Amino acid sequence: xxxxxxxxxxxxxxxxxxxxxxxxxxxxxxxxxxxxxxxxxxxxxxxxxxxxxxxxxxxxxxxxxxxxxxxxxxxxxxxxxxxxxxxxxxxxxxxxxxxxxxxxxxxxxxxxxxxxxxxxxxxxxxxxxxxxxxxxxxxxxxxxxxxxxxxxxxxxxxxxxxxxxxxxxxxxxxxxxxxxxxxxxxxxxxxxxxxxxxxxxxxxxxxxxxxxxxxxxxxxxxxxxxxxxxxxxxxxxxxxxxxxxxxxxxxxxxxxxxxxxxxxxxxxxxxxxxxxxxxxxxxxxxxx
Numbered sequence: 001x002x003x004x005x006x007x008x009x010x011x012x013x014x015x016x017x018x019x020x021x022x023x024x025x026x027x028x029x030x031x032x033x034x035x036x037x038x039x040x041x042x043x044x045x046x047x048x049x050x051x052x053x054x055x056x057x058x059x060x061x062x063x064x065x066x067x068x069x070x071x072x073x074x075x076x077x078x079x080x081x082x083x084x085x086x087x088x089x090x091x092x093x094x095x096x097x098x099x100x101x102x103x104x105x106x107x108x109x110x111x112x113x114x115x116x117x118x119x120x121x122x123x124x125x126x127x128x129x130x131x132x133x134x135x136x137x138x139x140x141x142x143x144x145x146x147x148x149x150x151x152x153x154x155x156x157x158x159x160x161x162x163x164x165x166x167x168x169x170x171x172x173x174x175x176x177x178x179x180x181x182x183x184x185x186x187x188x189x190x191x192x193x194x195x196x197x198x199x200x201x202x203x204x205x206x207x208x209x210x211x212x213x214x215x216x217x218x219x220x221x222x223x224x225x226x227x228x229x230x231x232x233x234x235x236x237x238x239x240x241x242x243x244x245x246x247x248x249x250x251x252x253x254x255x256x257x258x259x260x261x262x263x264x265x266x267x268x269x270x271x272x273x274x275x276x277x278x279x280x281x282x283x284x285x286x287x288x
Contacts, residue, residue: 003050003051004053004054004057006037006045006050009038009054009057010038012057013038019208019209020034020038020208020211021208021209023038023056024208026055026056026059027052027053027055028052029052029053029056031208031236032236033045033049034053035208035211035234035236035237037049037053038211038212039211039215102125102126102127103126104124105124105125105126106121106124106173106174107121107168107172107173107174107176108173109126110126110176118130118131118164120176120177120178121174121176121177122174122175122177122218122221123221124174124175129210130207130209132163132180132205132207133207135235135280135283135284136180136235138279138280138283139205139233139276139280140162140163140180140181140203140205141162142276142279142280143181143271143276144160144181146269146271146276147160147181147183147262147269148160150262150265150268150269154268156185157186157187158184158185158200158264159184159185159187159190160181160183161181161182161183161184161195162180162182163178163179163180164178165178165179165182165195166178166195167179167182167194167195167199168196169197169221169222169225170225171196171197177221179199179203179204180203180205181202181203182199182201182202182203183200183264184199184200185200186200197225197226198222198225198226199227200227200228201229201230201231201263201264202222202227202230202231203230203232203233204218204230204231204232205233205235206232206234206235206236207235208236214232215232215241219232219243222245223243227245228246228263228264229244229245229262229263229264230242230243231243231260232251238255238277238284239254239255239256240253240254240255240256240258240260241253241254242254242260242263247263254273255273256273256274256276257274257277258273258274259271259272259274260273
């Protein structure tokens, strides 16, 4: 069995669209560890972990040298079992919507999709969005309430919103995203239909299927578009990564027990995440 380098595995994961959950299931490496490795938080994993992860990629036959190799019965049965359990990343909207291709798309193609279709357009390419979990929606709604309350109590032009809200991020015809929670402080960017331009604050709540999208692709896209602050909420790890792009490219990490200052309001708004967690704590009881 080949032992891949971390760089090689990151390339394979990206090229073939593997979810962190699928890799965790096939390798027996805990999901949180897999997520930290592939988002760069853990840059030097142990050799034993690399061996386990390499086994996962061998099972999936992602190495081009193995494409013609017949997989063993054990490999097939395990891969089938994981595919059956893990719907993340396996659904392709093109099958249901009869989309001929996900490439070379424009705003016109996006607006022609059936109402309610969960797809984002980024740099001319469609990306499927998995249905959000209950905990995902609850966290988003509670954060929206926090931002709304601060704005009501302090005034100002900022307007918060929650998904699905269309955001024409670059104000062109190649990108339309739907952040989980957003705050726009320049009302000229807000139209009857959508937001045109970069919000000041964006929050994305992670699930195994959108890990790479939110921590790599969207992270870079939001930063380059002019988003001032970006929160990545990681329910499985009870963590929040906060990027204040005007100050640093590196995030500050908080836990679900911390109080988080909101940078776009100079820290005057403080989100007591412990209170949010108290309202959803029961959802984690069967995951302990």
